Amino acid sequence: MQRTHTGALRAEAAFACTQSRQLRPSRAARTVTAVLAPFPGADTAASTTADLKKLSLITVFGSAPAFSSHGSGTLIDIKIAINNTDLLSPSTSVSSSIPAIKTPYLPSGKFDLDSYDRLVADQISHGVQGLIVGGTTGEGHLMSWDEHIMLIAHTVNQFGRDIKVVGNTGSNSTREAIHATEQGFAVGMHAALQINPYYGKTSMTGLKEHFKAVLEEGPAIIYNVPGRTSQDIPDDVIMGIAAHPNFLGVKECTGNDRIKAYADRGVTCWSGNDDEAHEGRHCYNSQGVISVTSNLIPGLFNSLMHTRDDKMNESLQDLMSWLFCEPNPISLNTALSMCGLIRPVFRLPYVPLSKEQRVRGAALLEGVREHLPAGVTEIRAMEDSEFELVKGY
Known part of the structure; x- marks a missing residue:
């Protein structure tokens, strides 16, 4: 990657985005404006090359005033050349369990990157091939876009050689989804997760046009979760975009019958329902699962996607039911806090x-203790006073 610095940083400085990435197949090399700014969670602005590990890249496709909130950042220009060898394609789609990774916080409400890195590293050690950054479980909807893109950049920089990074850059605004997806690919993500427009719902024709527009930016998994968007993406919409070269498949939350119908027509599907994922994988031909539960038992859940084990799957149903006793990610956040894997900050x-x-969850977690991420020394129900609620993040 060719880098031209307008600030004091040297040309050999290490950026969060360390490899060239293709923004879309039809684009030649292009120059974008970016800012190097302190990552949420970093205590001080970096001033040396070594300190740049605490910095991340935010790309911007607008004017410099967009950086007004980043007074300590350094404006740079980056030439992004075509290099699509690392991007996901239909022939290289990850299978098995893809965790929708949790984003942990410091008491200030900023990202706790040390805890985040430990969670991701543990997933990789248990054989997962990809993860979703800033999804529902990762609370992307509670992030500014600057935070969102910086977390994608950080994940790529730290783990992009070992795992496929799928950034949740969808939006109910087509313009915003395109903008965020451009940013995500500029900092190195391998694919995007694209939801259908919610709240301000559109027609079926509008859905097709929205997805065609965002697919132009790069490889994407379409996310169908009508329980959150209040609008199902019907099969005729999916089949209308399935031939696009950047279409990877669907994260499908309506059930295994829909997954089977797609699989029979050559459309790749990942289950969005953990409790149905084992059956979906082995009986309905899904590619695997995009999972919440994998945050807690990555090796076990990954194994269930590779090997049929009805008895083990049945034994986990109570845990999975508990994880969704309140809207996700409330239970997962609580569970990781109870295990001491993250700070109890919401x-x-x-x-x-x-x-x-x-108390109920503690008993369920004890039942899978040997499969929990490394570092769990005790499981506590905790007291209400131990949790911190942050509103000014």
Whole structure:
């Protein structure tokens, strides 16, 4: 990657985005304006090359005033050349379990990158091939776009050689989805997760046009979760975009019958329902699962996607039911806190589970203790006073 610095940083400085990436197949090399700014969670602005590990790249396709909130950042120009060898394609799609990774926080509400890196590293050690950054579980909807893109950049920089990074850059605004997806590919993500427009819903024709527009930016998994968007993406919409070279498949939350119907027509699907994912994989031909539960038991859940084990799957149903006793990611945030894997910090409007549910969850977690991420020394139901709720993030 050719880098031209307008600030004091030297040309050999290490950036969060370390490799050239293709923005879309039809684009030649292009120059974008970017800012190098302190990553949320970094205590001070970096001033040396070594300190740049605490910095991340935010790309911007607008004017310099967009950086007004980053007074300590350094404006740079980056020439992004075509290099699509690392991007996902239909022939290289990851299978098995893809965790929708949790984003942990410091008491200030900023990202706790040390805890985040430990969570991701543990997933990789258990054989997962890809992860979703800033999804529902990762609370991308509670992030500014600057935070969102910086977290994608950080993940690529730290783990992009070992795992495929799928950035959740969808939006109910087509313009915003395109903008965020451009940014995500500029900092090195391998694919995007694209949801259908919610709240301001559109027609079926509008859905097709929206997805065609965002697919022009690079490889994407379409995300169908009508329980959150209040609008199903019907099969005729999916089949209308399935021939696009950047279409990877669907994260499907309506059930295994839909997954089977797609699989029979050559459309790759990942289950969006953990409790149905084992059956979906082995009986309905899904590619695997984009999972919440994998945050807690990555090796076990990954194994269930590779090897049929009805008895083990049945034994996990109570845990998975508990993880969704309140809207996701409330239970997962609580569970990871109870295991001491993250600080017990919640960005509002999320709050921890009730004490009654925490006691129930502690017993369920004890049942899978040997499969929990490394570093769990005790599992505690905790007291209400131990949790911190952050509103000014």
